[in-house]
Amino acid sequence: MKTLLEVKNLRKSFDHKSIAAIENLSFELLQNEIVSIIGPSGTGKSTLVKMIAGEIAADEGSILFDKNISIDNFKNNFSYVPQELSLDNSKTIFENIGTHLIEENEEKRHHAIRDMIEVFGLQYKDHKYPSELSTGQKSRVEMAKALVTNPRLLILDEPFANLDRSLRNEIKSELVEILKERKISALIVTHNLEDAFSHSDKIMVLNDGGIKQFSPAREVYTRPADAWVAHFTGPVNLMAGTVGEAKTDEFQQTNKLDTFTVPCYDKKINSGDFAYMLIRPEACVVSKEGKYKGKVKKIIHLGPTSEVWLQIGGIERFKVSASLSDTVVINRSVKFDINIDQCQLLSI
Structure with missing residues (x-):
């Protein structure tokens, strides 16, 4: 054009x-x-x-x-x-x-x-x-x-x-x-x-x-x-951790939540680096059989969805997205899974 x-x-x-x-x-x-x-x-x-x-x-x-x-x-x-x-x-x-x-x-x-x-x-x-x-x-x-x-x-x-x-x-x-x-x-x-x-x-x-x-x-x-653009353009969880073994456009990263194999588009990241794992709330799916669990500390209603702030161990504020059909109650636990395809690594 x-x-x-x-x-x-x-x-x-x-x-x-x-x-x-x-x-x-x-x-x-x-x-x-x-x-x-x-x-x-x-x-x-x-x-x-x-x-x-x-x-x-x-x-x-x-x-x-x-x-x-x-x-x-x-x-x-x-x-x-x-x-x-x-x-x-x-x-x-x-x-x-x-x-x-x-x-x-x-x-x-x-x-x-x-x-x-x-x-x-x-x-x-x-x-x-x-x-x-x-x-x-x-x-x-x-x-x-x-x-x-x-x-x-x-x-x-x-x-x-x-x-x-x-x-x-x-x-x-x-x-x-x-x-x-x-x-x-x-x-x-x-x-x-x-x-x-x-x-x-x-x-x-x-x-x-x-x-x-x-x-x-x-x-x-x-x-x-980068992390600044991620924060400015919407709610996000940035999980810091050490980058491990590299695969094609993917790296392993271990953070406070788990060890993940995460897509990486940031060419500055190498094995052994300390980097962020970017997880948007909508990448976290509330499910009764979810692998991860946190206590609900805050609920922000956004019409058809809600942004839910969870406390997970030493993580004080982890944001997930919940639909109208999901039951989330303050101070009660909720389980969720993470769509890794919607996540990525970012340089610190």
Whole structure:
């Protein structure tokens, strides 16, 4: 697939400690690819997309579109939606949507705006003003305003931050469908991991102004680059122990729980090393005949499943996942098995 955006050795530093710096950052965005940018607050996510959008200048490095087009010559081909709502309260919804639409033919212009009104379910709202709309409706107008020009690249900075979960999922699904249908690439900054994993082709994990991992969305969760990424992307058990005999893409490891033969994708690990065994809660299956047993210390209800914290010997907090049909009670024992195929070794 053709590369749409190429960022090379990007660097940006600030005098203000509250604004994150970017250090020697490089990546490529393909055509018709949706990439979510995640990371802790203040790690450079907004700084990065503002540089790509031309809102702030980089100190060093290059940002190229189609391999050789500079950002100044590409401006008509992308839309940038900042964190703050950018609607003009003195204009109607119809007028707001057409803000950046350059179309001399009035009939074509009117049709393009009406098309976005239909796509985002804003019928009968076109002559209203932003102050008359709900937060969800305003977000739809922002998306319509950004997409009415049919850009090749859409840059969104926390687009769903102020929406409740149900509304966020609804608008997110509408947006992704349009992006795929119209072959629009997207860079989306988000703090919401559920959003990132559910709508992205790839995820970029930022920390301290650099890329910790840039991989397909599923791989970021199932094969995190290191222990920090594993912790950041979801609940995890990291069992430290000595690595023993090596097999093809597997090592033996002994930890406080047991001795396991574990998949290993980390090329830095060798026999004799001290390493982590990564066990996600969902890799632990509650079963009456389970091999392992722990006392329930805490239950976190997550709707269809629960995250259960167990005390197992000297292990004070071991997390497993339980379904609605599993009987788990505080201070009672529960048995479980571990799907080793869902685990892996990580460097310490």
